[in-house]
Amino acid sequence: MKKLKIDTWFFIILITLLCLVNIFNANKPTVSNLENRALKTMPQISLSNLVKGSYQRDFEEYYSDTFIFRDNLVKLSRDVNKLMSFLGPDISIVTAVEDVQLPPNIQDEEKEAVIPAPTGSEISNTPENSSPSAENVETQAPAQEPEPEKDFGDGPNVGYWMVVDGKAVQLFKFNKESFEYYAQVLNKYSEKLGDGVKIYSMIPPTNGEFMQLKKYKGITDSQNDALDYLKSKLNDNILSVDVFDALNKHKDEYIYFRTDHHWTALGAYYGYSEFMKSKGDTPLSLDQFEKMDLGDFLGSSYTKTLDKSLEKNPDNIVAYKPLNNHEFTVYKGNEGTKADIIDLKYTDDISKKYLVFISSGGATWSKVKTDINNGKKILVVKDSFGNMLVPFLVPHYEEIYVVDSRFYNINLTGKNIVEFVKDNGINEVVFCIYMEDVNWHKFMSGVENMLGNEM
């Protein structure tokens, strides 16, 4: 064999070409719409960064983040992976690790208010990066590695996403200790808030509960059983809203998204109806709200799995806007800005449309003031599922306060949640947190933290 072979030529040309193209590519992207995050920017050179090694690490991350054709190559890699699984049942299960950064629970008057870093950070499971090699200790630090699930302690949450028949379904793994902790936390709220405040627990299940795959029985734990168990642990004066039955009756309707882990507005409507009925109130009918069609939507499960069958079958997102007069204000710390309860500024990007509900739900706290003078004031303690619930409550209350335990910061508002409730004259509290977050100790510890120092 004389001279260089074609694979050697290809190798040399490829790496040289990629080298040059990446150097001369002036328009490096700064945002990845696919991944829903800001891409790494060119790090600053400084002696200390070089010595620490952070410049080098950041540069490599920047290099791969802004690599030419990155989005296309990422999708291609997912397709290749799917190809290899052709003997499988055309179902894939993707594991994704999710973590959250909780705001402080200590009221610190001396500390200057520091806006907490945006939460909801999710680390996709990319164990390709973990390389044990020969020496466990000496390997290149893997970028991300899912930690073993812990019962206690604040570890991240491992989520299991099953993609089947063009829809993504979240599998549930019941964690008894976490459910007991949820009951503990709500019981604590009940004790601290006293008899004057009525407490409701409304836990939307994941769509895994209504999946009709008999072949894979047992792949997801019964959330209905988990809810029954929970009921036995809650104090008698806390009312459990039976969301499961309400949704089960309508399980053939479009109550969950296919490409996102949330319930649709229709699903939330059934939840809201059940909530009203359990209080002895009458829910409005759906046509008493303004229906808004917001078009195609590719949500969280698509972003996690990049599954082609989800991409080809996007969701359609519909919102129901309350018709009575109301004013929605979002607060950063104690600084309020008016916003729309169905905020259309989030409709530009097909993957962000869920954020239209209560304008993303990411404020420190928010408030709806309505034209209804019935003296009823409710606090919704929520995670992102609760975003869907709030618009439906607007025709029933004088004031609605909304708080997300991931964003409520005692240092910024100056009060813990008990004080918040008392100061605003709130007489009802509904916890609208979905199954997976109830099942995750760390998430619920954020809810407990809002009670502040008097733990």
Place this chain on the structure above:
Amino acid sequence: MVFSSLFFLCNFLPVCLGLYYISKNRTYRNWLLIIVSLLFYAWGEPVWISILLLSTGFSYLSALVAEKHKGSIKGKVALIASITGNLLILGFFKYSGFLINNINGLLGTSINIPEVGLPIGISFYTFKIISYIVDVYKGEAEAQKSPFKLLLYVSVFHQLMAGPITRYKDISEAIDNRVETFKDFNHGVSRFIIGLGKKVILAGTAGKMTDTFMGTDYTRLPLLGAWFGILMFALQLYFDFSGYSDMAIGLGSIFGFKYKENFDYPYISRSASEFWRRWHISLGSFFKDYVYIPLGGNRKYRIRNLFIVWTLTGLWHGADWNFVIWGLYYFVLLVIEKAFLLKFFEKLPAIISRLYLWIATLVGWVFFYHNDIGQAFRFLGIMFGPGAKEISGPELNIHFWNNAVFLVIALIGCTPVISGLFKKLAQEKPEGKFTRFIEVFGKPVFNIVILVLSVIFLVGQSYSPFMYFKF
């Protein structure tokens, strides 16, 4: 910087190759190699490159003294000083935490652990340096007069991160007299690509399954799921490590060096003894030549010598008790095998001994994986019955069938079946049309496909979605 990164592949390597082949001058090429290797190392270890340089410098001097005063006390002192110095450095960076934790545990003290990270490659280059000084002392190699050429041996970036642990005498000729040929260049690229594919595609895919089955709570792990998980781990380890060695050997070839093989299809072994002649060969032979034989080998105190070697082998892999247990596990197996097991297996069909080896290796990897020994036993409990709540499960079913094709490819990749077929073909019909087709077209196209797939996978690995709140 690792070989399997976009930065290395598309930035460092093309620049390096370009600069290397600009001039044919040997001195220029050697200096270039030293500089890029040091830059490569400093990129990942900007501070502790100082240790690499110090160790090399100290050993350079000791070797000169050892050679000049061979046989006398001075020579011996130089030898001992250099070995001790290197081991102390390795011990400090790698084992001080482990040591102090144990002392604290035993004596109830609370000594603080110095917060030093482990410098990259220190376990590899320390052993290289020790092999150099011992070989010089014994007269098996001539002391290198140029400190820079010694530095080239110690720091050449091909082997710096993860071996193989090359002996000085194996490349001392090559430092001065290597000839870079087209043939070697081609072989090198081919080897590099195979290694890259093994690491990125095979180890990467296996790794995903390892994490899925072994990275979570074991309360729901079915029995077959445990086996599936540890099998994936075994594949991940093999393709990761042997892939990296392939890349090192390939790079060496590209630059005119011939490094010895580090892996020889270990999973086709019929005994643990054979396994360790095929797995991480450069480490096994280091311990054999520099610890086992000096201690007496098979001739004097064989069992004691084996015990020491296997404790050290385990410890080398990690500063934790589970690694020591893993090493001693093999010690026990090797002793039993030599005593009677090997003779027993000789009478039986090969498949029995292969099955034995597979099960033994998988059990060994359980200890290798779990730092927590309790967890290791828990996992074993699931594998062998008592701890498992069920034999199989719907998730395992889905994952298994989704990865069935991968599993077949990976298992074939563990055997020399494919390369064996090609070798046979080349031997029997060296000028045949099909042989030529494979050589000129088949293999190269295969390599091109692997290279392209590897790049795609590398980009895919950087994917890390962020939910709902960004900026």
